[in-house]
Amino acid sequence: MATEINASGGTPAPPHEVGRSGGDETVTTRVYHRPMASGWWTRRRNYFMYVVREFTSLPLALWLLWFLYQVQQAQHRAVNYHPTTSIAFVVFSAIVLFFALYHSITFLSLAGSILRFRVIDRPVPARLIVLAQFALWAIASAVIAAVLIGFAR
Amino acid sequence: MPDKKITINATRFDPEKDQQPHVQTYEIPFYDESMVVLDALNYVKSHVDGTLSYRWSCRMGICGSCGMMVNGVPKLTCNAFVRDYWPNPIVVEPLNNFPIVRDLVIDMDDFMHKLQSVKPWIIRKQEIPLGAGEHRQTNEQIDEFRQFSQCINCMLCYAACPVYGLNNEFLGPAATALARRYNLDSRDEGLKIRQPIIGDAEGIWECSFVGECSVVCPKGVDPAKAIQQSKWDTTLRFVMPYGNRD
Amino acid sequence: MNRQVDQESYDVLIIGGGLAGIRAAIAAAEMNPRLRIGMVSKVYPMRSHTVSAEGGAAAALAPDDSYETHAFDTVKGSDYLADQDVVEAFVREAPLEIIQMEHWGCPWSRNPDGTIAVRPFGGMSTWRTVFAADKSGFHMLHTVFQTSLKYPQIHRHDEAFVTKLLVEDSKCIGAVAIDMRSGRFQALTAKATILATGGLGRIYAFSTNGNICTGDGMALAYRAGVPLKDMEMVQFHPTGLPFTGILITEAVRGEGGYLVNAEGDRFLKSYVPNKMELGPRDIISRAMITEFEAGRGFEGPHGMYMHLDVRHLGEKLIDRKLPFMRELGREFVGIDIVKDPIPVRPVQHYMMGGVDADITGKTPMDGLYAAGECANVGLNGANRLGSNSLPECLVFGAAAGRAAAERASVTAAVGSNPVDAMLRDETKRVEDDYLSKRDGDERIGEIREDLQRSMDDGAGVYRTRTGLVELVNRIDSFRERFEKVKLYDSSRTFNTELTAALELGFMLDVAATVAASALAREESRGAHARRDFPERDDSKFLKHTLAYDAAGSPKLEYRDVHLGRFTPKARSY
Numbered sequence: 004m005a006t007e008i009n010a011s012g013g014t015p016a017p018p019h020e021v022g023r024s025g026g027d028e029t030v031t032t033r034v035y036h037r038p039m040a041s042g043w044w045t046r047r048r049n050y051f052m053y054v055v056r057e058f059t060s061l062p063l064a065l066w067l068l069w070f071l072y073q074v075q076q077a078q079h080r081a082v083n084y085h086p087t088t089s090i091a092f093v094v095f096s097a098i099v100l101f102f103a104l105y106h107s108i109t110f111l112s113l114a115g116s117i118l119r120f121r122v123i124d125r126p127v128p129a130r131l132i133v134l135a136q137f138a139l140w141a142i143a144s145a146v147i148a149a150v151l152i153g154f155a156r
Numbered sequence: 157m158p159d160k161k162i163t164i165n166a167t168r169f170d171p172e173k174d175q176q177p178h179v180q181t182y183e184i185p186f187y188d189e190s191m192v193v194l195d196a197l198n199y200v201k202s203h204v205d206g207t208l209s210y211r212w213s214c215r216m217g218i219c220g221s222c223g224m225m226v227n228g229v230p231k232l233t234c235n236a237f238v239r240d241y242w243p244n245p246i247v248v249e250p251l252n253n254f255p256i257v258r259d260l261v262i263d264m265d266d267f268m269h270k271l272q273s274v275k276p277w278i279i280r281k282q283e284i285p286l287g288a289g290e291h292r293q294t295n296e297q298i299d300e301f302r303q304f305s306q307c308i309n310c311m312l313c314y315a316a317c318p319v320y321g322l323n324n325e326f327l328g329p330a331a332t333a334l335a336r337r338y339n340l341d342s343r344d345e346g347l348k349i350r351q352p353i354i355g356d357a358e359g360i361w362e363c364s365f366v367g368e369c370s371v372v373c374p375k376g377v378d379p380a381k382a383i384q385q386s387k388w389d390t391t392l393r394f395v396m397p398y399g400n401r402d
Numbered sequence: 403m404n405r406q407v408d409q410e411s412y413d414v415l416i417i418g419g420g421l422a423g424i425r426a427a428i429a430a431a432e433m434n435p436r437l438r439i440g441m442v443s444k445v446y447p448m449r450s451h452t453v454s455a456e457g458g459a460a461a462a463l464a465p466d467d468s469y470e471t472h473a474f475d476t477v478k479g480s481d482y483l484a485d486q487d488v489v490e491a492f493v494r495e496a497p498l499e500i501i502q503m504e505h506w507g508c509p510w511s512r513n514p515d516g517t518i519a520v521r522p523f524g525g526m527s528t529w530r531t532v533f534a535a536d537k538s539g540f541h542m543l544h545t546v547f548q549t550s551l552k553y554p555q556i557h558r559h560d561e562a563f564v565t566k567l568l569v570e571d572s573k574c575i576g577a578v579a580i581d582m583r584s585g586r587f588q589a590l591t592a593k594a595t596i597l598a599t600g601g602l603g604r605i606y607a608f609s610t611n612g613n614i615c616t617g618d619g620m621a622l623a624y625r626a627g628v629p630l631k632d633m634e635m636v637q638f639h640p641t642g643l644p645f646t647g648i649l650i651t652e653a654v655r656g657e658g659g660y661l662v663n664a665e666g667d668r669f670l671k672s673y674v675p676n677k678m679e680l681g682p683r684d685i686i687s688r689a690m691i692t693e694f695e696a697g698r699g700f701e702g703p704h705g706m707y708m709h710l711d712v713r714h715l716g717e718k719l720i721d722r723k724l725p726f727m728r729e730l731g732r733e734f735v736g737i738d739i740v741k742d743p744i745p746v747r748p749v750q751h752y753m754m755g756g757v758d759a760d761i762t763g764k765t766p767m768d769g770l771y772a773a774g775e776c777a778n779v780g781l782n783g784a785n786r787l788g789s790n791s792l793p794e795c796l797v798f799g800a801a802a803g804r805a806a807a808e809r810a811s812v813t814a815a816v817g818s819n820p821v822d823a824m825l826r827d828e829t830k831r832v833e834d835d836y837l838s839k840r841d842g843d844e845r846i847g848e849i850r851e852d853l854q855r856s857m858d859d860g861a862g863v864y865r866t867r868t869g870l871v872e873l874v875n876r877i878d879s880f881r882e883r884f885e886k887v888k889l890y891d892s893s894r895t896f897n898t899e900l901t902a903a904l905e906l907g908f909m910l911d912v913a914a915t916v917a918a919s920a921l922a923r924e925e926s927r928g929a930h931a932r933r934d935f936p937e938r939d940d941s942k943f944l945k946h947t948l949a950y951d952a953a954g955s956p957k958l959e960y961r962d963v964h965l966g967r968f969t970p971k972a973r974s975y
Contacts, residue, residue: 034255202847292516
């Protein structure tokens with residue numbers, strides 16, 4: 004899909020005068036600056052997915068706030084308060100879980116090429132690093148889940 | 157059997173005549189299956205419209221001159237085959253995120269400045285004399301930086317990077333990859349000297365890992381990897397005790 | 403660079419930003435750090451055609467090698483037309499330049515012990531070609547260019563097109579260049595000027611060379627009265643891809659590739675039985691043409707071709723030593739060289755001929771030097787061995803840089819008065835003949851394509867008297883058509899039609915010297931093969947051809963070859 008040449012006019016730099024010898028004629032050389040269209044991220048799939056990826060931090064932040072609110076509510080309610088009584092919260096949590104997984108999986112998968120470790124004198128293969136990252140993630144998730152569920156009881 | 161034709165929609169801009177760029181359409185023969193978009197432009201210039209201006213030289217994907225937007229994607233026009241677009245028209249525009257000088261020619265001054273700013277040469281505390289022969293280096297040591305040394309300076313990565321498009325101060329993919337190429341070279345001792353430029357707010361930290369630079373790179377340099385690796389290295393050096401030792 | 407001024411003065415001016423030009427700039431800067439060095443190139447330096455060189459750089463580095471064998475291989479390879487004093491100096495300097503490149507960061511491929519590795523190459527009696535995978539030129543060019551950024555005294559004029567050398571009192575005092583961005587004509591004056599503008603492959607239709615290789619520096623010198631030496635010696639590389647002419651490096655044969663004809667035969671056993679695929683380029687190209695003429699080549703839509711087979715080398719070696727070849731095969735021919743043979747045919751590749759220069763790069767004109775492919779210092783004679791050209795650029799680029807620096811250190815600056823007038827005259831000439839001319843009717847592209855086809859036909863691998871006479875006449879007719887060329891682009895900003903027209907003018911001049919020199923050399927020597935004179939004739943032609951500009955046709959003179967310890971013998975491999 005073609006990028007737009009902004010029909011409403013880009014911002015040509017002010018004409019840059021370059022005089023020639025004799026001075027009877029002046030040669031103007033100016034360059035044309037094309038502004039980035041505000042919808043630049045809708046034009047290519049990769050840009051769109053990137054913005055989605057970055058955007059996931061916003062619902063996640065909102066979810067955390069909502070979660071903290073739920074935790075605070077739990078303080079004032081009966082012992083068997085369950086957040087699941089709010090259907091909206093469950094649905095929102097599911098959506099945010101999907102976003103968080105998307106962001107985390109892309110992030111951890113790339114760790115293999117970015118992190119470089121050497122054991123003795125040979126580099127650790129990328130796949131091993133990625134597996135280790137996912138393993139750590141799983142362990143950390145299990146620990147946190149256990150703690151939270153423990154508190155909820 | 158009618159001869160095949162291909163339509164080229166090329167950006168035109170002559171600062172002496174035009175207030176802004178416009179598109180000009182050319183219909184030319186699609187004369188061979190191995191024809192590339194660059195061949196199409198050359199046909200236009202030789203036989204149809206001699207005023208069309210663009211850069212090219214080697215036609216084999218190694219000089220880096222012929223980068224342009226082809227249907228909205230930054231490509232080397234010497235390596236964009238007409239058969240992949242035919243029968244649809246091919247839109248050829250100057251590389252994104254750079255000012256247009258003329259037609260399909262962009263202003264490369266900022267790029268050249270950024271390349272130079274990372275001090276892309278071997279920096280040593282003490283040079284060894286020529287008579288001492290070569291530095292000993294193994295092919296495995298070269299493999300450490302080989303990928304980042306493949307950059308042909310075609311600027312497709314800068315055209316693909318929305319961060320650079322929004323903020324021209326950003327150091328950018330190719331310059332960072334080049335810096336990393338020297339930082340990883342076992343003969344170089346200049347990492348700390350390059351650090352202020354790379355680690356600047358407009359350096360690696362401006363990158364938010366869109367990753368499109370590596371997608372469009374025609375030589376597999378993977379500049380996104382170079383930048384993210386630099387982020388990790390820089391952080392480690394900052395955080396670890398004695399991390400900033402040479 | 404300053405686009406605002408009419409004149410800039412330098413101590414040393416280098417025209418051309420490839421391997422030889424940049425090496426010269428660094429050498430001049432190192433020799434005298436106070437010199438102001440200007441480097442003008444019609445493209446950004448990373449685009450220079452050095453970048454496409456693949457195979458490697460020969461130097462007597464290995465412990466079992468010697469200057470004598472490198473010199474002998476080179477002299478024999480040149481079919482004894484090389485100036486042996488130049489060869490002897492070259493083989494001694496080449497290893498130092500390789501080490502210098504390594505110090506500057508060039509990623510030479512290595513032996514397991516970390517020392518620089520060498521590979522076999524055509525015409526070399528031992529393994530001496532140093533290489534950076536199969537992108538040696540790319541790595542070398544980027545290494546010197548990036549290193550040159552360290553020197554603030556090197557001022558670059560990128561994308562400035564030189565139209566004429568400035569000469570006063572038979573001394574070269576600089577050049578006129580068009581800044582392409584602004585269209586402004588500038589006089590760049592200098593106490594010493596070095597031409598390093600590369601080859602002229604684009605005068606041929608089928609060439610490995612990039613668009614920019616149009617013989618500019620050769621024509622500039624020629625028009626200024628400097629002779630062009632051995633212009634009939636044009637090298638055809640045996641293995642170019644059909645249609646595109648893209649180079650498949652000799653290193654493919656060096657690593658063990660086989661050249662096979664349509665009968666499945668490694669036909670070189672009938673031509674160079676002792677060296678086979680590692681014979682010199684001129685003999686192998688002729689062998690291929692002979693096989694084509696006998697009907698033993700593969701027929702293709704773009705001419706006959708042979709197979710270059712590397713399947714037996716295995717994927718691991720190919721990926722380690724020939725990865726760029728694999729990429730080229732995949733991208734431009736749609737084959738995987740690990741599984742398919744590569745189609746190849748002889749293609750114009752290099753110019754042994756060039757601006758007459760001596761061992762220090764000095765030309766017969768005071769203040770003018772030349773280095774690299776645009777020069778003929780006497781190293782390559784009638785045929786260049788593969789992997790001698792990259793070190794040639796380094797050795798003679800450095801030599802010219804130092805010689806120019808020396809001269810600049812003892813010469814007074816050029817006065818601006820005569821230069822003002824020269825600049826005005828040159829500006830007027832280009833404007834009148836090209837930019838403002840409205841009454842022409844010839845298209846640049848059409849004249850150019852006709853010239854290229856004619857050169858392929860008349861001055862190819864095999865030449866004949868009739869073919870060359872026809873070629874000379876055709877070139878004259880193209881010149882007449884060129885007088886009536888019409889430019890459609892009158893813009894001052896980045897006018898590539900103007901530069902194409904100026905280049906075509908240069909191409910016609912050098913093409914005329916190639917044709918005239920080839921017609922006059924009635925023998926076969928090295929790359930110059932005459933069907934009507936198939937033998938080498940040392941009694942008449944152990945001489946260099948010198949072509950002088952005589953208003954229209956080249957005027958030829960001859961100069962004896964500098965012999966040395968290798969007496970000319972019959973040349974067989």
